Amino acid sequence: MNIKNCKWLKYGLFGTLALIGFNACSDDHFDIHSSTPQQSLWQQIVADPQLDSLRQILERTTFTVDEYSKTGKLTYAQLLASSQTFTVWAPEDGTYNAAQWLAMLDEGKNREVEKQFVRNHIARYNFSGVNGGDTIKVTMLNSKINDYNLLDNTFKKVAIDGKVNEASNGSLHKLKGVAPFASNLYEAIEFTDGLDSLYNFLHEDDTLIFMKDASTPGATVNGEIQYVDSVFQISNKVIGSLNFWQxxxxxxxxxxxxxxxxxxxxxxxxxxxxxxxxxxxxxxxxxxxxxxxxxxxxxxxxxxxxxxxxxxxxxxxxxxxxxxxxxxxxxxxxxxxxxxxxxxxxxxxxxxxxxxxxxxxxxxxxxxxxxxxxxxxxxxxxxxxxxxxSWHTTIRVEAEYQFYQDINGFASAEKNGNYYGNSVYLTSLNRNDSIKGYVSNNSFAYFPGSSSASQPTVSFKIPNILSGKYDIYAVMVPLNMDKKTQSVEETKRNHFSASIVYDYNDRNGRDIEQAAVAEDGSKDFETRAGVIDSVLLFKDFEFPYAFKGAEPCYPKLKLKSVVRTAAQKKIYDPALYIDCFLFVSKDDESDN
Known part of the structure; x- marks a missing residue:
């Protein structure tokens, strides 16, 4: 784990209490007693023979800041003997498996005992004599929110035995059982057997950041400010803060x-x-x-x-x-x-x-x-x-999105400012309703030649390509798509070739380009009249390398209008009418 701008407090009692975030004075809402008992919470626990197992656990469990901090010297016995205010819900002997927790301490599992048992039974402030309805939501030292039912006299549905025992630093409630601990998602990864790989993966990039502006400065020693209330945040370079998981x-x-x-x-x-x-x-x-x-x-x-x-x-x-x-x-x-x-x-x-x-x-x-x-x-x-x-998903590149135009790959095409082509937006006023099908975003682009005799070439950058297989389509629209009354019979079609640039030859400095081949073995494709036509250019095309993350480097898809002969000119228009390009992701058989 990395530590950034981190000043560790020594594990004295004062420093530890400051790390927990305790204030010097307690909330009056929770302290409404006219008399002040003389015994501390710890003294009451020691004096009660029904709490002997709890006493042993508290004497041996030491305070830690988080999973990264070393086990300190301050025990929870010392914490409950301090002047700070707490409420303790104390399980009585014989109502829970105390030996389990003691055995875990023997095994060095201080953090698990601290978080799952000790902090699950201790809350900041005095919850004796509180008002606020039938049930109080109590935030425990482990940040769990437990229900304290005033009518049923239960804590997290466990019966409270007898009356509240007032103490000089809070109140003690004896329980007829242990308050059950439930891990949140973050904790479940840490405490569930068999998830070690996931846990280590999540935390290998953790950084503990000292939040200077949120911390309370104290005296200056040897030129350095000693913070009496230090606030830290765990962050991770890959996933950001893990806090919402908790x-x-x-x-x-x-x-x-x-x-x-x-x-x-x-x-x-x-x-x-x-x-x-x-x-x-x-x-x-x-x-x-x-x-x-x-x-x-x-x-x-x-x-x-x-x-x-x-x-x-x-x-x-x-x-x-x-x-x-x-x-x-x-x-x-x-x-x-x-x-x-x-x-x-x-x-x-x-x-x-x-x-x-x-x-x-x-x-x-x-x-x-x-x-x-x-x-x-x-x-x-x-x-x-x-x-x-999930991650190898279909990619759609809209022909009207100028950002994806590979300007250097265009040839013999009419330029419109710094880019090529013209965008058309379909509405009820211009869409030809005789043409069925879906035009993405209700818009497309057409790319005429730079002259009446030109056969334009268009080239588009394809983002987010992974090293996997794709079926590659050019979705072409009829030339009468935006001509509301023009019939299919009087409308020309597109005739073109296609290729993809997907690598670079280090030896000769040239692009590696592969031509598309139609089902009949030819290198030319033609669109169907009167339909929005998804033309399959490449089937199961596999990219040897991923491009996602290597921007501004992209593979490039090219279409070149092919209208050469007089016969072709009668049925084909050299201007290319394109809705979008689809790279439909394919799975390997081993992935299913």
């Missing part, structure tokens, strides 16, 4: 690959992110090398991580049709079994929107969900994600 107010879903599935996932994802050390790009009609020392390994590592992380946690609150008020383990399971896709952060989808049942449920097939404090999760042994429905 948000107890959220309703989330996790799909966790086990160690077995993790190995499978890396192999499945990594083959789509093969990079090379040199990538070409065109400038001033010449091909140049942009990256002489492109860090292929680092780029692949980042891209693979992004894909795998995007498939781990999803918000259930953003899912159309998911009723959070009815949320339960059975309700959640039924929802997943009948959902075809999930909305991810923003407007993107966990899976391609064109997927159909039962793909999503197949990802978790054979596994049962388990409940966490902020949602539900699956631990999957098989990485059932299909690449074409």
């Amino acid at each position: 948000n107890e107010d959220s309703l989330l879903m996790g799909i966790f690959p086990t160690n077995k599935a993790w190995t499978e996932a890396k192999a499945k994802v990594s083959k789509y992110f093969k990079y090379k050390s040199r990538y070409p790009y065109s400038e001033d009609n010449t091909t140049k090398i942009l990256y002489n020392k492109f860090d292929a390994d680092s780029m692949a590592d980042v891209r693979i991580k992004n894909v795998m992380l995007n498939n781990i946690v999803t918000s259930l609150g953003k899912q159309p049709g998911y009723d959070a008020t009815k949320s339960s383990l059975s309700y959640f399971k039924n929802f997943i079994d009948n959902a075809d896709s999930l909305v991810r952060g923003g407007a993107t989808s966990l899976d391609d929107p064109n997927i159909h049942q039962p793909y999503l449920s197949k990802i978790v097939e054979g596994t049962e969900p388990f409940e966490v404090s902020n949602g539900y999760a699956y631990a999957i042994d098989n990485y059932g994600y299909v690449p074409s429905k």
Whole structure:
């Protein structure tokens, strides 16, 4: 783990209390007693024979800031003997398996005991005599939100034994059992057996950042400010803050690959992110090398991580049709079994929107969900994600988007300012209703020649290409698409050739270009009259390298109008009418 601008406080009592974020004075809302008891919380625990097991656990459990900090010297026994205010819900001997927690301390599992047991029974402030309704939502030291029911006299549905014991620094409630601990999604990864690979992966890029502006400065010693209340935030270069995974107010879903599935996932994802050390790009009609020392390994590592992380946690609150008020383990399971896709952060989808049942449920097939404090999760042994429905998705490039025009690849085409072609937007006033089909964005572009005798060549950059297979289409529109009353019979068609530039020859400095071949073996394609025509140019075309992340280097798709003879000129128009280009992603058989 990396540490940035981090000043560690020594583990004295004062420094530790400051790290927890305690204030010097308590909230009057929780301290409404007319008399002040003389014994501290710790003294009361020691004096009560029914709390002997708890005493042993508290004496041996030491305070830690987080999973990165070393175990300190301050015990929770000392913390409860301090002047700071707490409420303790104390399980009585014989009502829980205390030996389990003591054994974990023997094994050096201080953090697990601290977070799952000790902090799950201690809250800041005094919750004796509180007002505010039948149930109080109490935030514990482990950030869990537990219900304190005043009418039923229960804490997290565990009965409270007898009256409240007032203390000089808070109040003590004795429980007839242990308050159950539920991991949130973030904690479940840490504490669930078999998820070591995922946990290590998530944390290998962690950075602990000292938040100077949010911290409280104290005295200056040897020229350095000593902070009495230091605030830190854990961040990660790849996934940003992990905090929302821990948000107890959220309703989330996790799909966790086990160690077995993790190995499978890396192999499945990594083959789509093969990079090379040199990538070409065109400038001033010449091909140049942009990256002489492109860090292929680092780029692949980042891209693979992004894909795998995007498939781990999803918000259930953003899912159309998911009723959070009815949320339960059975309700959640039924929802997943009948959902075809999930909305991810923003407007993107966990899976391609064109997927159909039962793909999503197949990802978790054979596994049962388990409940966490902020949602539900699956631990999957098989990485059932299909690449074409998750990360290796279909790419659409609109012909009217000038950004993707490869200016250097155009030839004999009419220029319109700095770019080529003319955009046409379809409305009820100009669309020819006799032509059926879908025009994406209700717009297309046409590219006439620079003269009446010219046969234009157009060239487009294709973004986000991965090292995988695609079926490549040019979606062509009829030349009367925007001529509302022009018939099919009086409308010419397009006739063209196509090629793709997908690599660079280091030895001779030339682009590596492959011509498209039609089904009849010819190198020319023609559009059908009266229809929006998706012309298949390449089937199962496999890119040897990925281009995503290597921008401004792109593979380029070229179309060249072919209207040479007098006979061709009678039925074909040299101007190319293009809606878009589709790169339809294909899966290897081994991926399904």
